[in-house]
Amino acid sequence: MTDPFRAAVGVRWSDQDRNGHVNNARVATLLEEARLQWRAHAMADVDNVDASTVVAALQLSFRRPIEFGPPVEIDVWVSRVGSKSYTLHYSGVQAGHPVLDASTVMVPVRPTDGAARVLEAGERRSLARWFIAETAPQQ
Template sequence: MSHTNITVALRWSDQDANGHLNNARIVTIMEEARVRWTRAQPEFASFRGGVVVASLNVDYLAQADYLPEMVVAVGIERVGTKSFTVRHVGYQGEQAVFDGRTVIVPMAEDGRSSRALTAAERAGLEANRFAEVPAD
């Protein structure tokens, strides 16, 4: 059980007028961390038909400031029959500033319908289960 820390560079456009991170940009930061993470995992090579985001949830835990970078812990939280959930926890220093979950559905080769996860995909996803990170 593990998670991977991905460092994401923040962009000038990520901030709001008060110098905080815009709440909508957190979703973009989650996406960047998730895409970079999945591209580095050999288990995800089997999703040739692609995947789609079926659901996305973000809990904002603390004010996020515009700094040069942010660390996002990424891993698998749940593996279902036809979907899996990726958890993303964003940190500034030791402070968790958001905790998000994205439900991902693999697409069939027709590119229009979903499909069940294979046994090999399930095993690969299970190997990347999110390990709890220390609480503040």
């Protein structure tokens, strides 16, 4: 079985809300940062690594508040590869405590018109290396 990619994502002071927790909208930014780290690593050998992708869907479950301080360690893996999209899953831990589970459906788009495009063979190979069945290995 493949291990997920682990990204350490720092929490900024400005991410907090009035309750001293990371604001729920900022958690999506933490996922984005983990996804960008994963993409730079996972797609490094793909010719069109700069090809645009968009988030078509986001599902996020909070397991406990994220607080300013230790980074959030976010595991990222692929759970599904379709013809024009793939699904990434995320599991986050802060200071040894599970804080989030999430998934995003990613769609590669053509730069000329923003329309969805078919995943290329090199992309499929790279995605396959990060494939883990939908249920995540727990951190």
